[in-house]
Amino acid sequence: MKNRINLVVISMAFCTTFLLCLQLYWNYKAYQGSVKAFKSESNSALSDAVEHLTNIRRDEFATKYKTWLADTSLVSITCKVNTTYHSTVFAIADKHQKVAGSKSISFSIDTFKQQLSAISNATKAFIINYFLKTNVYNQLKLKEVYFVTQNLGDSLNNAYKRDRLNLAQLDSLFKAELLKRDINTPHRFYITNFSVKKFSEGNKPAKGYSFATLAYNYGFSSSQKTISAWFPDPDLVIFGQMKWLLLSSLILIAITVFCFTYTVKTILRQKKLAELKNDFVNNMTHELKTPVATINIAAEAIQDFNLSKTSVDEYLGIIRYQAGNLTNLIDQILKSVVSEQESVSLNLSKVDFDQLINGIIQEYKPQSDAANVTVNYNNKDGILPAMADEPLLKNAIANLLDNAIKYGGSGTVINIAQYIENGSIIIMVNDNGPGIPAEYQDKVFDRFFRVPSGDIHNVKGYGLGLSYAKSIIEKHKGTLSLISTEGRGTEFIISIPLIYHETSQSSVA
Numbered sequence: 001m002k003n004r005i006n007l008v009v010i011s012m013a014f015c016t017t018f019l020l021c022l023q024l025y026w027n028y029k030a031y032q033g034s035v036k037a038f039k040s041e042s043n044s045a046l047s048d049a050v051e052h053l054t055n056i057r058r059d060e061f062a063t064k065y066k067t068w069l070a071d072t073s074l075v076s077i078t079c080k081v082n083t084t085y086h087s088t089v090f091a092i093a094d095k096h097q098k099v100a101g102s103k104s105i106s107f108s109i110d111t112f113k114q115q116l117s118a119i120s121n122a123t124k125a126f127i128i129n130y131f132l133k134t135n136v137y138n139q140l141k142l143k144e145v146y147f148v149t150q151n152l153g154d155s156l157n158n159a160y161k162r163d164r165l166n167l168a169q170l171d172s173l174f175k176a177e178l179l180k181r182d183i184n185t186p187h188r189f190y191i192t193n194f195s196v197k198k199f200s201e202g203n204k205p206a207k208g209y210s211f212a213t214l215a216y217n218y219g220f221s222s223s224q225k226t227i228s229a230w231f232p233d234p235d236l237v238i239f240g241q242m243k244w245l246l247l248s249s250l251i252l253i254a255i256t257v258f259c260f261t262y263t264v265k266t267i268l269r270q271k272k273l274a275e276l277k278n279d280f281v282n283n284m285t286h287e288l289k290t291p292v293a294t295i296n297i298a299a300e301a302i303q304d305f306n307l308s309k310t311s312v313d314e315y316l317g318i319i320r321y322q323a324g325n326l327t328n329l330i331d332q333i334l335k336s337v338v339s340e341q342e343s344v345s346l347n348l349s350k351v352d353f354d355q356l357i358n359g360i361i362q363e364y365k366p367q368s369d370a371a372n373v374t375v376n377y378n379n380k381d382g383i384l385p386a387m388a389d390e391p392l393l394k395n396a397i398a399n400l401l402d403n404a405i406k407y408g409g410s411g412t413v414i415n416i417a418q419y420i421e422n423g424s425i426i427i428m429v430n431d432n433g434p435g436i437p438a439e440y441q442d443k444v445f446d447r448f449f450r451v452p453s454g455d456i457h458n459v460k461g462y463g464l465g466l467s468y469a470k471s472i473i474e475k476h477k478g479t480l481s482l483i484s485t486e487g488r489g490t491e492f493i494i495s496i497p498l499i500y501h502e503t504s505q506s507s508v509a
Contacts, residue, residue, distance in 0.1 A: 005271055009264055016260040020253060027249050034238045038183070043213045045177035046229050050216045052173050053166070057220070058140040061159055065136050068155050069128045075151060077127055079119045082108070088116045090127055094151045105148050143220045160220035165191065165227075170218075174229065185237045187229045194224035205230040273447070291322035298322075346389040346475055353386060353418060353425060354379050360398050361416070364405060372410040375401070380419035386498060388476060396472040396480075399465040400429045400492050408433035423498050424478070430491035436484040444482065445470045 068074055072095065079090045085108075093104030109130060116123065139146050145160065147153030167189065178184065188209070194217055205212035209230040219225050239246065298315040301307065307315070361375055368375050404414045408431045417428040436444060436451060443449050447467040473480040478496035 005267060012260055016256055019256055023249055023253055030245055034242055038234050038238055041181040045181055046174060046213045047216055049174040049177045050218050050227060053170050061140055062132060064159060066128060068152060077124055079116050081115045081117050088112060094149045161223055163220055163223055165218060165225055183237055185231055187231050190228045190230055192226045194226050291326050294322045295319050348387045348389060350385055351388045351390045356394055360401060364401055367405050371405050373405050373408055373412045375414045378417045392472045396469040399469045403465055404431045424495045427494040432489040435486040435488055435490050437486050441482055441484055
């Protein structure tokens with residue numbers, strides 16, 4: 001039996017440990033995945049923010065370019081008819097040439113079917129928009145300058161050079177991109193002049209920052225900058241994103257550990273209870289056999305031998321005495337059964353607690369006198385009538401007094417007190433006996449438990465009295481508690497609420 005229990009416990013411990021390790025492993029893998037996702041998302045966010053800012057600048061440059069094309073003091077747009085191909089040829093040239101011999105750009109449009117020798121305002125607006133879409137947007141996309149004319153090339157090149165990185169605007173765009181990805185954490189930008197680096201060269205953050213994004217280029221022509229974002233503690237974001245996973249994992253781990261601990265504790269408790277029951281059965285079997293055998297011998301002597309009246313009376317006395325022992329043993333077993341039955345009904349009646357306790361003391365006077373034990377009783381609040389099951393309550397209190405007499409030893413003084421406190425009847429039974437060791441005080445109310453005394457058993461008992469008493473008091477909605485110091489005595493305190501006993505019910509289940 002013991003080996004089987006040990007095997008079960010070891011198997012459960014192995015399974016629980018395996019489950020915990022598996023859970024921790026998956027949490028670690030989830031963390032690694034979240035780290036990779038954070039790095040990818042933060043890089044993507046910065047890339048999109050830089051690209052967005054670049055597109056804003058492209059739109060601004062395109063608008064400026066459109067005003068330059070429309071500025072007649074800067075550029076002239078003309079047209080003529082090509083008689084060979086029967087189409088209109090448009091020309092864009094500087095109004096005032098900065099460089100001698102500067103040429104204009106000429107082009108025709110396949111979709112433009114009109115043949116014009118002079119350009120109108122509407123046609124000029126059409127040509128400007130067409131030139132922007134087919135020429136200028138490509139320049140802006142490639143961040144390059146095409147000298148369509150000297151003035152237009154210089155104007156766009158100077159605009160590129162005057163462009164400055166708007167850090168506040170970039171920060172706003174970057175934060176918006178991060179929030180789209182559920183990232184909200186402090187950061188700072190690291191900006192340097194653009195320089196060609198090896199593709200394998202990493203981007204390390206400064207001290208105090210644990211992660212840096214890839215570097216992205218911003219700017220046009222020779223004014224380009226390299227931008228990267230540094231994060232001081234991305235783990236906060238990562239754990240924030242994993243909070244529900246981690247919380248559910250912790251709850252699962254806690255439940256697993258609790259179930260394992262509770263199961264093992266229950267198994268060991270049942271094992272201990274089984275051992276105590278075996279001891280109880282062995283002890284009870286011996287105790288039952290002795291009086292039965294004695295009664296049989298006495299009965300046979302009376303029946304088989306012609307005994308004098310004195311001898312018969314002597315044998316009858318032995319029979320009555322052993323019958324009393326049997327009755328006591330049966331009573332102990334019945335107490336055990338009663339204490340196990342949760343649904344036992346209380347037959348409530350009006351009980352005078354003062355009279356009840358005095359009666360118990362008188363009944364146990366022969367035992368206390370024989371054990372040289374003094375019993376004192378102090379009723380502080382006079383007559384205390386209340387509703388209770390008198391036989392059961394009497395047995396519970398009697399068990400406390402019986403224990404004090406049996407375990408106190410010769411010369412022990414037992415004090416019983418009764419009073420009302422905080423709406424409850426308090427009954428205190430204390431003695432100045434040997435006391436109960438601290439390591440056993442939480443077990444004395446367990447069924448079949450007896451404080452170990454080695455191989456010496458000077459006091460008869462079955463470990464049922466205190467368990468029975470506690471069960472009866474709790475059925476009365478009360479409590480039974482213990483205060484004891486080894487070598488300085490023991491005190492049991494019964495507390496039963498008065499409000500419960502003042503009910504008019506005749507029975508309570």
